[in-house]
Amino acid sequence: MQIGKCKLEGHTVLAPLAGVTNLPFRYIVKRCGCSLVCSEMVSAKGLLYNSQKTFSLLQTTPEEKPFSVQIFGSEPKEMAKAAFIIENTYISQKNSNIDKSDLFKTSLLNKEEESNKIADIIDINFGCSVKKVVKTGAGVALMQNLSNAENVIKAVRDSISIPLTIKIRSGWDSSGTQAFKLAELAQRNGVDAITLHPRTASQGFKGKADWSLIKQLKANMSIPLIGNGDIACAEDGLRMIEETKCDAVMVGRAAMSNPFILSDIELLLSKKKDSRKAKYEQDSVYKPIYYTNYHSSYESSESSFRSSEARYKNRSIDEIFALMIELLKSCVDYFGELQACKMMRSRLVWFVKGYPECSKFRRDLTNIESMAQALEIIEKYQHFLRSKKVFDNFESMAGQGRG
Numbered sequence: 001m002q003i004g005k006c007k008l009e010g011h012t013v014l015a016p017l018a019g020v021t022n023l024p025f026r027y028i029v030k031r032c033g034c035s036l037v038c039s040e041m042v043s044a045k046g047l048l049y050n051s052q053k054t055f056s057l058l059q060t061t062p063e064e065k066p067f068s069v070q071i072f073g074s075e076p077k078e079m080a081k082a083a084f085i086i087e088n089t090y091i092s093q094k095n096s097n098i099d100k101s102d103l104f105k106t107s108l109l110n111k112e113e114e115s116n117k118i119a120d121i122i123d124i125n126f127g128c129s130v131k132k133v134v135k136t137g138a139g140v141a142l143m144q145n146l147s148n149a150e151n152v153i154k155a156v157r158d159s160i161s162i163p164l165t166i167k168i169r170s171g172w173d174s175s176g177t178q179a180f181k182l183a184e185l186a187q188r189n190g191v192d193a194i195t196l197h198p199r200t201a202s203q204g205f206k207g208k209a210d211w212s213l214i215k216q217l218k219a220n221m222s223i224p225l226i227g228n229g230d231i232a233c234a235e236d237g238l239r240m241i242e243e244t245k246c247d248a249v250m251v252g253r254a255a256m257s258n259p260f261i262l263s264d265i266e267l268l269l270s271k272k273k274d275s276r277k278a279k280y281e282q283d284s285v286y287k288p289i290y291y292t293n294y295h296s297s298y299e300s301s302e303s304s305f306r307s308s309e310a311r312y313k314n315r316s317i318d319e320i321f322a323l324m325i326e327l328l329k330s331c332v333d334y335f336g337e338l339q340a341c342k343m344m345r346s347r348l349v350w351f352v353k354g355y356p357e358c359s360k361f362r363r364d365l366t367n368i369e370s371m372a373q374a375l376e377i378i379e380k381y382q383h384f385l386r387s388k389k390v391f392d393n394f395e396s397m398a399g400q401g402r403g
């Protein structure tokens, strides 16, 4: 798939998720096998006021490229300046060797020096429905005022040469009319692709995403359309592409508890297209950077465990726990031990949501302050799940899934 001059290897996009899609998380999803990763939303004002916290959201590494940076705001001039700053920020490539523990310690430069532009794509947020954002006229509020929306798009388009995308909702009512109008004016003003999350502004995340709007919009667009909303498993991703004919799918919440989901979607798509099959089957085997002692073998047996198994049906216990540990270690490298541990108190459990005694696992993690403590708790829980033979079912399914 092609977004302007940016070529994507496949058809999957990790959604921008504020507070979640930081560099360590994105990098893991990328390595699992995803075509495009997006930053958390970045405040245009924050960049203009030189906020270090805002600038830290731009931190990237060449290994996660292509990288899309999402901005939000409502003033055309501010948005254009912010986009210009992003396009003209570069990353030092000196630390790009993935074997080094300083993978994430790259630095941002304001001039080109053995370096790359940080952003391959700039995305404008037209979908955020959080009150704090909407009351400033940004996010989905922009969909209420299409003439200002057009001014924002034109100003940003004129200020950058890299591809420009927008991420929209269906609008302020369920008809989709505002989305169709906005898409038409975006296309006319040089936007290179659109993502549609077909929920209304007031829906937030309630109800169901109306995929029929993705289908209708796709039928009337000449630029690529990325479909988003309610993809809970890889099969849903394939179904969205088949039902709506969208060019790619974006996954948010499901990737938080299963970073493999995007590569699993790529795998299903590649099985449909034989020529790409071999490549993706090979690439989709996740290889952790940090090897652990968690790779011992375990006996197989009949298991009656069923709940949540669809999430990981192509995956082995080693992959899931290795990934958890990789996220922990990467966050420690990136944020420092204490801050990473505080984040991991609630996040590690996402990977095993629905498994026996995961609430005890969550409680055990509540006060972790060191990586050693976290690793001990993870190992204990993994042994517990093995003793319950919870994963035996996946192990046999994993064999089938890969075949």
Ligand SMILES: Cc1cc2nc3c(=O)[nH]c(=O)nc-3n(C[C@H](O)[C@H](O)[C@H](O)COP(=O)(O)O)c2cc1C
Pocket: 015, 016, 017, 018, 019, 020, 040, 041, 070, 125, 127, 128, 167, 197, 228, 229, 230, 231, 250, 251, 252, 253, 254
């Ligand atoms: C925790 C969280 C943070 C989000 N942050 C952003 C954001 O920064 N920018 C954005 O455009 N959408 C954001 N979204 C919306 C998602 O990108 C996505 O459109 C939505 O979750 C629907 O996709 P899903 O059903 O795959 O989760 C966020 C959603 C969640 C749950």
